[in-house]
Amino acid sequence: MRSGLRETVAVLAGVLAPLLLALALIPFRTSVTHTNLALLLVVVVVAVAALGSRLAGAVAALSAAAWFDFFHTEPYQSFHIQDRADVETAVLLLVVGLLVSQLAARARTLRRVAVVDASHLERLHGTTRLARFSTSADDVVRRVRRELAEVLELRECRFEYGALVGRPPRLDPDGSVKVAGWIWDVDRQGWPDGEIELRATVHGRYEGRFMMTPAPGAAPPPLEARLVAVDLAAQAAAALGHFAPQRS
Structure with missing residues (x-):
């Protein structure tokens, strides 16, 4: 898959995946703590960032915070939050999501660099052996x-x-x-x-x-x-x- 198409797909996933999970969790919003709901949304952010890029991870973090606010804090179906604890949870979800997405993207970059470096080392080693023998x-x-x-x-x-x-x-x-x-x-x-x-x-x-x-x-x-x-x-x-x- 070309990098441009992959990036587009990853950004779309960053928008839609947190939304779909937030919708799926609606039946449990009164029985599961808001902290646990936020952690589940962070998992989605990490998955998007690992497969996409920093941009896709940032979009997923913003989407997760927005839909957590909209569907899982009172008043429901509103971006207004009444409870101070819910405000803190939503802010932490956004901050943690952004940080984790950056770390996931960086880890993917380092892994790609390691693969390239190994390839270069193999080229040099193979040529050295050929030159010697x-x-x-x-x-x-x-x-x-x-x-x-x-x-x-x-x-x-x-x-x-x-x-x-x-x-x-x-x-x-x-x-x-x-x-x-x-x-x-x-x-x-x-x-x-x-x-x-x-x-x-x-x-x-x-x-x-x-x-x-x-x-x-x-x-x-x-x-x-x-x-x-x-x-x-x-x-x-x-x-x-x-x-x-x-x-x-």
């Missing part, structure tokens, strides 16, 4: 080309041996991108037009360069992905340096 530098270069295409969402990636020619945009070791000597704001502007150069160097020794063409409309890669790309290129450079005697 392969009998051909070309195998390592082909592996790095594939990995770069995936981690940076490239349309094409080729490798050039030999001397540097021209001054294309360049991905530097610190993850920044330079165009004509100036730092390009990748996070805000996306990739620059044309091919981007990534030099394969190790211990200051130049072995070649990867020429990368981003896929049309691809999101700008985060700094972590660009640094992984730099490390992958260094692995290729190390393999090329190791096999240099055989190539010459």
Whole structure:
């Protein structure tokens, strides 16, 4: 499911799920304490936030507080609250719902980051093993080309041996991108037009360069992905340096 559609569904769930639960609990509003009713509504807020986003969680918290007020505090079917204890419960429901929704959304974000980091580590580990045990530098270069295409969402990636020619945009070791000597704001502007150069160097020794063409409309890669790309290129450079005697 695309992120935009998922967000829309989550926000709608944030509006409707607390309403439906509040309606289902109407027969029990005289036999269950308002505190317990509020806790049940908080569970719905957590579920929406875990599946959606901070926005969806915030909408669910607001919806839960509103429908708790409307259906479960006197006078019923009114947003006016007479009892001070009910006012405090409604306010606490809103505050706790907002806090818990933020924590749930943050936990989901951290889980996603952990998955991405594990994927990057697997790429680097696999390439390192190939560079160590392969009998051909070309195998390592082909592996790095594939990995770069995936981690940076490239349309094409080729490798050039030999001397540097021209001054294309360049991905530097610190993850920044330079165009004509100036730092390009990748996070805000996306990739620059044309091919981007990534030099394969190790211990200051130049072995070649990867020429990368981003896929049309691809999101700008985060700094972590660009640094992984730099490390992958260094692995290729190390393999090329190791096999240099055989190539010459």
